[in-house]
Amino acid sequence: xxxxxxxxxxxxxxxxxxxxxxxxxxxxxxxxxxxxxxxxxxxxxxxxxxxxxxxxxxxxxxxxxxxxxxxxxxxxxxxxxxxxxxxxxxxxxxxxxxxxxxxxxxxxxxxxxxxxxxxxxxxxxxxxxxxxxxxxxxxxxxxxxxxxxxxxxxxxxxxxxxxxxxxxxxxxxxxxxxxxxxxxxxxxxxxxxxxxxxxxxxxxxxxxxxxxxxxxxxxxxxxxxxxxxxxxxxxxxxxxxxxxxxxxxxxxxxxxxxxxxxxxxxxxxxxxxxxxxxxxxxxxxxxxxxxxxxxxxxxxxxxxxxxxxxxxxxxxxxxxxxxxxxxxxxxxxxxxxxxxxxxxxxxxxxxxxxxxxxxxxxxxxxxxxxxxxxxxxxxxxxxxxxxxxxxxxxxxxxxxxxxxxxxxxxxxxxxxxxxxxxxxxxxxxxxxxxxxxxxxxxxxxxxxxxxxxxxxxxxxxxxxxxxxxxxxxxxxxxxxxxxxxxxxxxxxxxxxxxxxxxxxxxxxxxxxxxxxxxxxxxxx
Ligand SMILES: Cc1cc2nc3c(=O)[nH]c(=O)nc-3n(C[C@H](O)[C@H](O)[C@H](O)COP(=O)(O)OP(=O)(O)OC[C@H]3O[C@@H](n4cnc5c(N)ncnc54)[C@H](O)[C@@H]3O)c2cc1C
Numbered sequence: 108x109x110x111x112x113x114x115x116x117x118x119x120x121x122x123x124x125x126x127x128x129x130x131x132x133x134x135x136x137x138x139x140x141x142x143x144x145x146x147x148x149x150x151x152x153x154x155x156x157x158x159x160x161x162x163x164x165x166x167x168x169x170x171x172x173x174x175x176x177x178x179x180x181x182x183x184x185x186x187x188x189x190x191x192x193x194x195x196x197x198x199x200x201x202x203x204x205x206x207x208x209x210x211x212x213x214x215x216x217x218x219x220x221x222x223x224x225x226x227x228x229x230x231x232x233x234x235x236x237x238x239x240x241x242x243x244x245x246x247x248x249x250x251x252x253x254x255x256x257x258x259x260x261x262x263x264x265x266x267x268x269x270x271x272x273x274x275x276x277x278x279x280x281x282x283x284x285x286x287x288x289x290x291x292x293x294x295x296x297x298x299x300x301x302x303x304x305x306x307x308x309x310x311x312x313x314x315x316x317x318x319x320x321x322x323x324x325x326x327x328x329x330x331x332x333x334x335x336x337x338x339x340x341x342x343x344x345x346x347x348x349x350x351x352x353x354x355x356x357x358x359x360x361x362x363x364x365x366x367x368x369x370x371x372x373x374x375x376x377x378x379x380x381x382x383x384x385x386x387x388x389x390x391x392x393x394x395x396x397x398x399x400x401x402x403x404x405x406x407x408x409x410x411x412x413x414x415x416x417x418x419x420x421x422x423x424x425x426x427x428x429x430x431x432x433x434x435x436x437x438x439x440x441x442x443x444x445x446x447x448x449x450x451x452x453x454x455x456x457x458x459x460x461x462x463x464x465x466x467x468x469x470x471x472x473x474x475x476x477x478x479x480x481x482x483x484x485x486x487x488x489x490x491x492x493x494x495x496x497x498x499x500x501x502x503x504x505x506x507x508x509x510x511x512x513x514x515x516x517x518x519x520x521x522x523x524x525x526x527x528x529x530x531x532x533x534x535x536x537x538x539x540x541x542x543x544x545x546x547x548x549x550x551x552x553x554x555x556x557x558x559x560x561x562x563x564x565x566x567x568x569x570x571x572x573x574x575x576x577x578x579x580x581x582x583x584x585x586x587x588x589x590x591x592x593x594x595x596x597x598x599x600x601x602x603x604x605x606x607x608x609x610x611x612x613x614x615x616x617x618x619x620x621x622x623x624x625x626x627x628x629x630x631x
Pocket of ligand 1: 159
């Protein structure tokens with residue numbers, strides 16, 4: 108694949124230490140947002156260097172090889188919707204090899220009584236699937252889609268606001284976003300399995316249950332994407348999620364940016380006026396603008412002397428909710444899961460959908476309640492996705508990859524995390540899925556368990572939170588960290604800034620826009 112070859116050249120060219128003493132801008136971290144920011148600045152003619160602590164690029168949008176022979180796995184994120192279509196055009200990402208396919212059908216829930224629910228873009232087929240549970244829900248579902256499309260559109264439009272403010276939304280919209288995901292879903296449909304399938308997006312990454320206030324926002328956030336031209340659709344990215352980062356890195360380098368993997372930034376340097384003037388990353392590098400893709404706690408506590416910050420800011424940093432409940436389990440399979448309700452190990456439509464196991468909202472609420480009381484879910488929230496029926500190049504011939512995203516397995520679980528607890532959590536998840544696909548345990552040839560402390564250690568996600576902190580009221584819009592920080596010359600371009608997490612590129616674009624506005628060409 109030409110894109111892959113081109114990037115291999117980029118990395119080998121840039122994986123030595125920076126030799127330039129100064130740049131217009133330095134970016135701390137080569138997550139997809141740092142790369143998007145660097146690409147836009149470089150395209151605008153600025154000299155830019157990116158320093159990444161890992162030996163590979165992309166942060167949580169990464170395709171990793173070498174874990175198991177012949178496999179490429181999306182170790183963290185695995186599907187895409189929120190990536191800003193403007194970035195795709197502006198940085199010519201498709202020309203650089205980015206290719207994505209609509210996930211269709213998009214959601215599948217097997218049930219233990221032999222029934223199942225499969226939803227996709229075919230309205231007539233959806234109607235048949237839904238009517239098998241409750242014929243009144245056919246119209247209810249259409250109304251739900253219409254309302255949540257409007258909700259998602261409203262969020263998307265707010266993602267580029269100069270000054271993010273929650274009160275930009277009308278009172279009805281605010282009520283929905285501040286309420287629970289369950290309230291939104293239950294307004295429109297009644298069949299428990301349909302309710303559960305729809306409410307799931309309100310819980311992703313969030314340490315709350317479906318009936319808790321604020322999960323309405325999380326639901327809407329996951330329906331805000333427009334990558335595919337239709338509101339809220341999700342896509343599978345060819346080559347895994349690292350292909351997004353790879354295309355962004357290629358763009359950045361093509362416009363002149365330099366990218367240094369294996370180059371952790373140890374400190375942000377300041378002048379006598381406490382303005383950011385560069386970084387130390389093995390060597391001292393100066394820059395007019397320092398842009399951090401790292402988690403806000405890393406940026407302001409580890410890389411900066413926090414005594415510079417005023418008390419309210421430090422209070423916000425300390426109070427920032429960033430305890431993640433999500434565990435990623437990546438499996439290599441010798442054959443596809445054989446679901447009792449839709450038998451067969453040949454690739455069928457349901458194998459291309461996101462697979463859920465929750466039969467009702469109550470199941471998901473119990474998964475959360477169990478974690479709060481005992482440290483983990485007895486029967487977890489599970490959503491999983493098989494990449495290989497769409498992209499066979501990711502695994503050896505005839506083999507498959509199952510990406511499993513599970514909750515609730517909180518970072519701060521009582522008694523802490525040990526190897527035995529990680530393996531036990533993975534066993535619980537496999538056993539839960541195996542009730543629907545009994546061949547699963549014997550089909551597993553390799554497994555990788557990434558509990559929240561592993562997400563922290565591997566990707567720098569403090570507290571294991573997949574979004575650099577909860578995406579809940581109190582931490583969104585004006586209450587998220589601002590792109591322009593209290594330290595002059597220092598900017599945030601990661602998910603800790605508006606509009607928060609997911610593979611979107613918006614925080615990176617916002618930071619590039621701010622830097623270009625603050626530094627006229629002469630100032631660089
Ligand atoms: C398990 C999991 C599943 C997910 N699933 C999805 C999904 O399917 N779809 C979706 O849209 N989103 C998903 N997400 C969320 C999404 O991946 C993240 O919100 C997004 O990738 C964050 O991008 P970022 O660029 O803001 O930050 P990160 O990806 O966190 O990048 C920050 C970068 O900064 C680097 N860094 C940190 N400190 C330093 C330092 N001192 N010096 C140099 N570099 C440093 C880090 O190594 C990292 O590369 C998932 C996340 C996880 C963890």
